[in-house]
Amino acid sequence: MARPMGPVRLKKTSTLTLALGACLCIFILCFLISSATPDFSASRKATAASHPLSPPTSPFRKSSSPGGKSKPPPVAHYNLNNVTITSNPIEHGENILILTPMARFYQGYWDNLLKLSYPHELITLGFILPKNKEGNAATTELQKQIARTQKSGPEKDRFKSIIILRQDFDPPLPSQDEGERHKMQNQKARRSAMAKARNSLLFTTLGPSTSWVLWLDADIIESPPTLIQDLALHDKPLIAANCFQRYFNTEKKKMDERPYDFNNWQDSPTAQELASKMGPDDILLEGYADMATYRALMAYMPTIDGGTDIHQEVPLDGVGGTALLVKADVHRDGAMFPAFPFYHLIETEGFAKMAKRLGWQASGLPNYKVYHYNE
Amino acid sequence: MARFQPRGTTPAIRRRRRLLVRIGLAITVCLLIGLFTWPSASIFSLYSFGLFSSGDDFQLETVRYYDLSNVQGTARGWEREERILLCVPLRDAEPHLSMFFSHLRNFTYPHHLIDLAFLVSDSKDRTLEVLSNNLEMIQADEDDLQHYGEISIIEKDFGQKVDQDVESRHGFAAQASRRKLMAQARNWLLSAALRPYHSWVYWRDVDVETAPFTILEDLMRHNKDVIVPNVWRPLPDWLGGEQPYDLNSWQESETALALADTLDEDAVIVEGYAEYATWRPHLAYLRDPYGDPDMEMEIDGVGGVSILAKAKVFRHGVHFPAFSFEKHAETEGFGKMARRMQFSVVGLPHYTIWHMYEPSVDDIKHMEQMEQEKLAREQEEKEKAEKAKKMKEQFGDTASQWEKDKSEMHNIAAKEGKKETVETTPKNKVADGQAVPVKAAGAGEPANGQTKEKAPTKDAPKAAQEKGAKKEDRKI
Numbered sequence: 001m002a003r004p005m006g007p008v009r010l011k012k013t014s015t016l017t018l019a020l021g022a023c024l025c026i027f028i029l030c031f032l033i034s035s036a037t038p039d040f041s042a043s044r045k046a047t048a049a050s051h052p053l054s055p056p057t058s059p060f061r062k063s064s065s066p067g068g069k070s071k072p073p074p075v076a077h078y079n080l081n082n083v084t085i086t087s088n089p090i091e092h093g094e095n096i097l098i099l100t101p102m103a104r105f106y107q108g109y110w111d112n113l114l115k116l117s118y119p120h121e122l123i124t125l126g127f128i129l130p131k132n133k134e135g136n137a138a139t140t141e142l143q144k145q146i147a148r149t150q151k152s153g154p155e156k157d158r159f160k161s162i163i164i165l166r167q168d169f170d171p172p173l174p175s176q177d178e179g180e181r182h183k184m185q186n187q188k189a190r191r192s193a194m195a196k197a198r199n200s201l202l203f204t205t206l207g208p209s210t211s212w213v214l215w216l217d218a219d220i221i222e223s224p225p226t227l228i229q230d231l232a233l234h235d236k237p238l239i240a241a242n243c244f245q246r247y248f249n250t251e252k253k254k255m256d257e258r259p260y261d262f263n264n265w266q267d268s269p270t271a272q273e274l275a276s277k278m279g280p281d282d283i284l285l286e287g288y289a290d291m292a293t294y295r296a297l298m299a300y301m302p303t304i305d306g307g308t309d310i311h312q313e314v315p316l317d318g319v320g321g322t323a324l325l326v327k328a329d330v331h332r333d334g335a336m337f338p339a340f341p342f343y344h345l346i347e348t349e350g351f352a353k354m355a356k357r358l359g360w361q362a363s364g365l366p367n368y369k370v371y372h373y374n375e
Numbered sequence: 376m377a378r379f380q381p382r383g384t385t386p387a388i389r390r391r392r393r394l395l396v397r398i399g400l401a402i403t404v405c406l407l408i409g410l411f412t413w414p415s416a417s418i419f420s421l422y423s424f425g426l427f428s429s430g431d432d433f434q435l436e437t438v439r440y441y442d443l444s445n446v447q448g449t450a451r452g453w454e455r456e457e458r459i460l461l462c463v464p465l466r467d468a469e470p471h472l473s474m475f476f477s478h479l480r481n482f483t484y485p486h487h488l489i490d491l492a493f494l495v496s497d498s499k500d501r502t503l504e505v506l507s508n509n510l511e512m513i514q515a516d517e518d519d520l521q522h523y524g525e526i527s528i529i530e531k532d533f534g535q536k537v538d539q540d541v542e543s544r545h546g547f548a549a550q551a552s553r554r555k556l557m558a559q560a561r562n563w564l565l566s567a568a569l570r571p572y573h574s575w576v577y578w579r580d581v582d583v584e585t586a587p588f589t590i591l592e593d594l595m596r597h598n599k600d601v602i603v604p605n606v607w608r609p610l611p612d613w614l615g616g617e618q619p620y621d622l623n624s625w626q627e628s629e630t631a632l633a634l635a636d637t638l639d640e641d642a643v644i645v646e647g648y649a650e651y652a653t654w655r656p657h658l659a660y661l662r663d664p665y666g667d668p669d670m671e672m673e674i675d676g677v678g679g680v681s682i683l684a685k686a687k688v689f690r691h692g693v694h695f696p697a698f699s700f701e702k703h704a705e706t707e708g709f710g711k712m713a714r715r716m717q718f719s720v721v722g723l724p725h726y727t728i729w730h731m732y733e734p735s736v737d738d739i740k741h742m743e744q745m746e747q748e749k750l751a752r753e754q755e756e757k758e759k760a761e762k763a764k765k766m767k768e769q770f771g772d773t774a775s776q777w778e779k780d781k782s783e784m785h786n787i788a789a790k791e792g793k794k795e796t797v798e799t800t801p802k803n804k805v806a807d808g809q810a811v812p813v814k815a816a817g818a819g820e821p822a823n824g825q826t827k828e829k830a831p832t833k834d835a836p837k838a839a840q841e842k843g844a845k846k847e848d849r850k851i
Binding site: 014015016022036044045048051052053054056059060061062070072073074075076077080081131143146151158159160161162163164165166167168188196199200203204205206207208214241273277312331332333334336337338339351354357358 | 393434435436439441442443446447459507514519520524525527530531558563565569572573579690692695696697698754813826
């Protein structure tokens with residue numbers, strides 16, 4: 001072992017091995033330095049806000065130095081003249097805000113949401129949940145699904161940003177059960193609370209870059225994947241899809257569907273006469289036998305003419321919130337969900353009326369169906 | 376052994392290997408350079424490890440969670456770190472910005488808890504430029520306490536046809552559509568800037584001249600859903616010194632309710648015009664300069680110069696109606712809607728802030744007239760003085776003669792009454808002193824007195840008239 005081995009080894013290490021070694025070192029360093037969790041692509045990073053104090057419709061950069069002195073937020077410019085709202089939203093890269101007041105979490109809802117073919121990096125989700133036991137349970141479920149999609153899901157599934165709000169008032173009814181929820185005397189309080197929840201969600205999340213707002217109820221478990229594109233194609237200020245429910249028809253012994261959302265309607269003289277005799281705080285309700293309004297309900301329109309043309313439009317005077325696409329400008333002008341009787345209408349129906357007072361006409365697609373959960 | 380050569384390494388193979396090494400090195404170098412120049416190139420996105428993307432070594436947070444019951448707004452918000460959204464609608468406001476920023480620097484409410492939102496609409500001047508420069512300056516200030524929270528400058532043109540000058544702004548016919556456009560602008564601003572972390576929203580006009588630095592705390596202490604101070608404005612002396620400005624804060628009256636019933640759906644009642652006599656008690660007129668500034672008064676319509684409201688009011692849907700809501704629009708409609716949703720709406724009659732005085736076209740005309748009158752008067756005085764001088768020169772002999780005679784008489788008197796010298800001399804002196812000026816100014820005096828008298832008599836009814844007319848160019 002007295003022989004000097006050094007020069008021999010030196011000779012053997014060629015430049016090729018050195019280069020390879022360097023490459024490997026860099027590779028290993030990369031692995032060490034980069035954190036384990038996968039992050040977003042550069043195009044997404046480019047649209048992110050630099051400070052947590054920013055419109056919630058965009059993601060923001062997590063501060064790298066939590067202990068260090070943070071910089072003051074930048075002066076942010078938003079030119080709302082450049083926010084387009086067109087019938088071809090994908091081509092123009094228009095941001096869409098999907099808003100959902102949620103009392104219960106349905107897996108079907110989330111799965112359906114993931115199936116939407118609109119580019120997910122243009123979709124922001126907003127949820128509002130009550131602060132009770134049911135709401136807590138739903139929040140936990142929702143957060144679990146969100147974490148799965150946003151952290152470990154494929155990037156094309158991940159949404160641009162997600163906002164979860166908890167309501168600042170108690171729900172007026174202790175139970176969300178179908179029977180209790182739809183009792184007529186409970187309707188005003190329930191829908192007034194619902195209106196407040198919708199407004200809270202809307203006005204804190206709308207932000208400066210949203211083009212479209214899609215109101216989608218938490219119990220919509222089935223819709224065409226092209227829902228957003230299809231509704232936007234009509235280029236209407238407010239456009240509602242028709243909400244149905246699948247059920248097992250015991251007479252026919254097979255699965256069947258029935259109309260579900262009765263808040264999409266065209267006004268009738270009977271309803272107007274009823275309204276004129278009411279006190280200022282009374283509201284008209286749809287779908288109750290002891291208040292026959294004889295309004296033309298969109299829910300029943302498909303059965304009349306066979307229901308084949310999915311792009312058939314009808315003008316509406318009242319809308320429901322189950323699947324409703326609204327141009328952001330309508331909300332920006334101030335059209336909201338009245339929590340008080342507005343022309344004897346409340347919540348989504350009052351919203352259609354208020355939009356009309358601001359010069360925006362509501363429409364509906366009787367043959368374009370989305371499906372409600374069946375309890 | 377040292378001289379051992381492996382059998383395979385022929386020069387050809389060595390050359391090839393050297394070539395390979397060189398190519399490999401070149402590629403690596405190119406890759407590295409590429410990575411550093413375009414850290415966001417798409418080929419590397421699948422390889423987006425932290426080291427290479429040194430330009431943006433951050434992670435995205437895509438999920439935000441807020442509990443709205445934490446942002447209800449309390450009487451002592453600054454202690455609970457409650458955030459305020461300060462909304463300022465702007466339109467051709469460049470001349471007022473420096474005044475506004477001096478107010479901004481002086482707010483005592485912790486600046487980092489205040490988020491600023493500006494809407495610049497249809498501006499033809501340098502509002503946007505001046506605004507962003509000033510804001511950049513504040514955020515770059517050496518004093519950390521000066522830095523504000525989130526700052527948003529929002530641009531949106533509504534294509535307003537109504538001119539913003541004082542005259543057309545306050546003409547009766549233009550009111551309804553002007554108010555609706557203003558409401559629209561406010562709603563756009565609010566909906567773009569309100570966040571789930573706001574507890575309060577403060578609306579402030581850019582042309583407020585004087586307001587307490589503590590106004591945010593002062594209004595917050597009352598812990599009301601919507602609260603406004605009294606808004607007056609200073610006036611030039613000839614208009615009475617001061618005047619109520621914001622007439623949109625009022626209590627509803629029976630007369631107005633009856634009037635509202637007679638109007639059609641789209642009509643908008645506006646305060647301060649003879650066309651709509653509403654007989655409502657106005658916050659502005661109830662001011663007592665020595666009254667208790669904490670006194671509250673329930674109101675139904677609010678003025679928009681300075682409104683502090685809890686954010687939950689806006690979250691629950693109250694906004695500035697850009698349509699006729701219960702026959703009102705904009706801030707008055709806002710007050711009405713807040714009341715409709717059982718929120719408390721309160722005004723402070725004895726807590727006053729001062730709006731800037733912008734002379735109206737009439738005022739300017741009148742001021743020009745006054746200026747001309749003043750000049751005319753001066754001219755006249757000058758002429759009179761010259762005339763007097765001339766006369767003096769013309770009749771100068773008589774005056775000197777008179778003086779001569781007087782001194783002679785004096786001498787005689789002195790000689791005659793040597794015993795009474797002590798008493799008589801001063802007496803005469805006094806008489807002399809009186810006599811001379813009277814004569815000298817005698818010619819000019821009456822005319823001068825006349826003009827002096829004329830001016831007030833001419834002014835008085837005019838001022839009264841102006842005061843009446845003033846109502847119209849106030850914030851209505």
